[in-house]
Amino acid sequence: MSAVFSVEAGRLVARFMGETIMLEAWGPHALRLRARPAPAIREPVVDALLPQRRRQAAISIAGTRARIANGKIAAELSITHRYGADVRNELVIRYVNAKTGEELLAETRPHFAGPGTRSFRPLASDSFRLEACFKAYDGERLYGLGQPQHGLLDLKGVSTSLLQQNTHVVIPFVISSRGYGFIWHNPATGRVDFARNLTRWTADATAQLDYWITAGDSPAELVRRYADVTGHAPQFPEWAAGFWQSRLRYRTQDELLRVAREYKRRKLPLACIVIDFFHWTRMGEWQFDPADWPDPKKMMAELRKLGVKLMVSIWPTVAPRAETYSEMRERGFLMRSERGAPVANAYPDKHPLTTNYITYYDATLPAARDYVWQRVKKNYLAYGIDNFWLDSCEPELRPNHPENVRLALGSGAEVLNAYPLLHAQGFREGLTKAGRGQAATLLARSAWLGSQKHGVILWSGDIWSSWQDLRAQITAGMSVGLAGIGWWTTDIGGFFDGVGKDPDFRELLVRWFEFGVFSPVCRLHGCRVPDALRPAKSGMSPYGEDMAAIFTDTGGANELWSFGAEVYVILKRLLALRETLRPYVMRAMKIYSATGDPLMRPLFYDFPKDAQSWTIEDEYLFGPDLLVAPVTVAKARKRRVYLPAGTDWRHAWSAETYPGGTNVAIEAPLGQIPVFIRDGADIRLA
Numbered sequence: 001m002s003a004v005f006s007v008e009a010g011r012l013v014a015r016f017m018g019e020t021i022m023l024e025a026w027g028p029h030a031l032r033l034r035a036r037p038a039p040a041i042r043e044p045v046v047d048a049l050l051p052q053r054r055r056q057a058a059i060s061i062a063g064t065r066a067r068i069a070n071g072k073i074a075a076e077l078s079i080t081h082r083y084g085a086d087v088r089n090e091l092v093i094r095y096v097n098a099k100t101g102e103e104l105l106a107e108t109r110p111h112f113a114g115p116g117t118r119s120f121r122p123l124a125s126d127s128f129r130l131e132a133c134f135k136a137y138d139g140e141r142l143y144g145l146g147q148p149q150h151g152l153l154d155l156k157g158v159s160t161s162l163l164q165q166n167t168h169v170v171i172p173f174v175i176s177s178r179g180y181g182f183i184w185h186n187p188a189t190g191r192v193d194f195a196r197n198l199t200r201w202t203a204d205a206t207a208q209l210d211y212w213i214t215a216g217d218s219p220a221e222l223v224r225r226y227a228d229v230t231g232h233a234p235q236f237p238e239w240a241a242g243f244w245q246s247r248l249r250y251r252t253q254d255e256l257l258r259v260a261r262e263y264k265r266r267k268l269p270l271a272c273i274v275i276d277f278f279h280w281t282r283m284g285e286w287q288f289d290p291a292d293w294p295d296p297k298k299m300m301a302e303l304r305k306l307g308v309k310l311m312v313s314i315w316p317t318v319a320p321r322a323e324t325y326s327e328m329r330e331r332g333f334l335m336r337s338e339r340g341a342p343v344a345n346a347y348p349d350k351h352p353l354t355t356n357y358i359t360y361y362d363a364t365l366p367a368a369r370d371y372v373w374q375r376v377k378k379n380y381l382a383y384g385i386d387n388f389w390l391d392s393c394e395p396e397l398r399p400n401h402p403e404n405v406r407l408a409l410g411s412g413a414e415v416l417n418a419y420p421l422l423h424a425q426g427f428r429e430g431l432t433k434a435g436r437g438q439a440a441t442l443l444a445r446s447a448w449l450g451s452q453k454h455g456v457i458l459w460s461g462d463i464w465s466s467w468q469d470l471r472a473q474i475t476a477g478m479s480v481g482l483a484g485i486g487w488w489t490t491d492i493g494g495f496f497d498g499v500g501k502d503p504d505f506r507e508l509l510v511r512w513f514e515f516g517v518f519s520p521v522c523r524l525h526g527c528r529v530p531d532a533l534r535p536a537k538s539g540m541s542p543y544g545e546d547m548a549a550i551f552t553d554t555g556g557a558n559e560l561w562s563f564g565a566e567v568y569v570i571l572k573r574l575l576a577l578r579e580t581l582r583p584y585v586m587r588a589m590k591i592y593s594a595t596g597d598p599l600m601r602p603l604f605y606d607f608p609k610d611a612q613s614w615t616i617e618d619e620y621l622f623g624p625d626l627l628v629a630p631v632t633v634a635k636a637r638k639r640r641v642y643l644p645a646g647t648d649w650r651h652a653w654s655a656e657t658y659p660g661g662t663n664v665a666i667e668a669p670l671g672q673i674p675v676f677i678r679d680g681a682d683i684r685l686a
Contacts, residue, residue, distance in 0.1 A: 029071035048449035146171035167461035181222035187418035227596025231453025236589035242271025247558035284318030369426030465494030481598030489521035528556030588623035625681035
């Protein structure tokens with residue numbers, strides 16, 4: 001049995017039953033495992049892990065056992081005999097704290113007769129459906145994984161798809177209350193089950209198993225190590241900490257400029273205004289429609305004079321009527337269908353305004369990324385526009401059958417989850433080459449491992465205007481922060497179904513704005529139902545006419561003054577509060593860029609020894625010194641707030657001090673979100 005294990009180039013390698021397993025040190029206190037039912041390991045098709053300085057791991061081999069240790073973590077491999085199994089001997093792996101020997105995570109199998117703990121079911125000679133199974137532990141809590149919409153912070157008991165979708169963002173990194181962090185380093189679509197009896201990661205189609213695991217003494221240590229191994233965010237542009245104005249949609253250059261001028265006339269702070277979709281001629285031409293936007297150069301000159309940044313929506317979609325379509329298809333720059341028509345989605349487009357059967361460019365192909373960037377450079381960057389909204393970048397397939405699309409790096413089932421990372425990479429590389437890399441931002445609807453290094457602001461997608469969705473954004477923002485994305489925002493007021501003249505929606509909007517002020521990026525956006533239309537009596541729309549026509553036309557007004565005088569007074573005061581917060585936001589963002597500590601994070605991030613802080617899902621820390629407890633219930637004018645133990649807390653509005661480790665009932669009139677300041681912090685908000 002001793003021939004099973006060997007040391008090759010500082011790595012521990014095991015060859016057993018036709019499978020090759022390779023373990024190596026990958027950064028401080030971390031190990032990377034790759035395994036394949038073949039004689040050799042392959043390089044990944046998309047590598048989100050940064051190259052690391054080769055570390056000397058401590059490796060020992062003794063008969064049927066082997067061990068590799070790197071700092072705080074060690075992996076122990078052994079040949080185990082299983083009674084009743086189809087194959088009696090099996091190689092199993094467990095990870096332990098290298099100093100104490102305490103088990104962190106260990107492989108398991110669902111049944112003694114199989115499939116095995118690492119199950120490779122062949123799809124073709126070099127592609128497999130993969131399952132990797134690990135033990136479940138009583139009392140373990142798991143966090144991260146990206147941006148969910150299920151409203152849960154603790155993932156224990158959650159089963160969820162590993163498939164990028166509008167609002168559902170997959171960043172497969174989790175941290176455990178047992179003291180480990182785990183990256184599922186695979187761009188394949190699939191699923192993960194954090195069940196009571198096991199944890200199971202599944203890849204629909206892949207060549208090999210690839211994951212990274214680290215050990216640490218605190219959640220912050222684990223998240224910081226993730227940032228070190230996948231990349232740190234650049235410095236956050238100072239202007240981006242201000243207020244962003246957006247709506248669906250500004251139809252013309254004149255309409256957009258009128259709004260920007262009105263903000264300045266009212267002396268309201270405005271950092272950025274956004275041009276949403278349909279400003280283009282056709283999808284895939286990546287240029288302004290001159291009928292609606294006749295002079296972008298003049299528009300940019302006026303916005304600069306007003307001190308307002310501009311962001312423009314860029315979609316990765318290409319319509320068959322686009323002037324680029326034939327060339328891109330012939331050069332292999334488009335996503336292809338394995339069977340059936342070359343269609344990824346059916347969506348309205350301009351000229352003519354009708355549904356088109358669109359596809360997406362192939363972001364996994366460098367030449368295709370460069371082709372798109374050259375169009376963007378010519379038609380937007382040349383006017384001084386360098387902030388881009390990368391919408392629909394999952395990409396959004398209808399129906400969502402990833403196995404039916406083919407990209408340069410493989411089938412959709414093998415690589416599609418990495419699409420948003422590579423799409424953003426093309427824009428960031430283009431901006432950097434053009435000398436605009438540091439000051440520009442990318443607002444994206446999806447992300448993957450390492451997206452933060454490309455300066456991506458993630459937003460939570462096309463959510464509904466409901467109290468349930470508002471509550472879900474709190475856990476979504478915390479979860480994605482733990483998965484490495486510290487630049488995050490949400491549509492204030494929700495995206496779908498907000499009726500601007502409805503008093504109930506106006507209350508929701510105010511509460512959402514309170515939350516938006518204490519979000520990393522403060523951005524007002526949404527598809528409001530126009531005031532002239534009657535609200536639906538029950539169920540979804542149609543508000544007396546086809547909602548698709550509303551959606552492609554403009555939606556209702558969505559500026560600060562659009563919701564009545566009473567709401568305007570409150571929003572104006574909240575906007576002033578955001579301005580007061582901007583220096584604090586920038587200090588916290590600098591910490592995030594340096595360390596990976598997200599601006600929006602759970603209470604246990606800073607207070608891991610407080611057991612109750614691990615259970616709080618409707619409050620969060622906003623940087624190191626502020627605790628925020630949003631109001632997410634209609635008509636509520638007070639709420640209970642848990643204050644973590646270990647420090648005293650000062651109520652931001654009354655200045656009353658409360659001891660940590662207590663629950664307090666706090667008044668919360670409309671327009672006043674419960675906020676507490678950590679003892680000793682020199683912050684004044686009132």
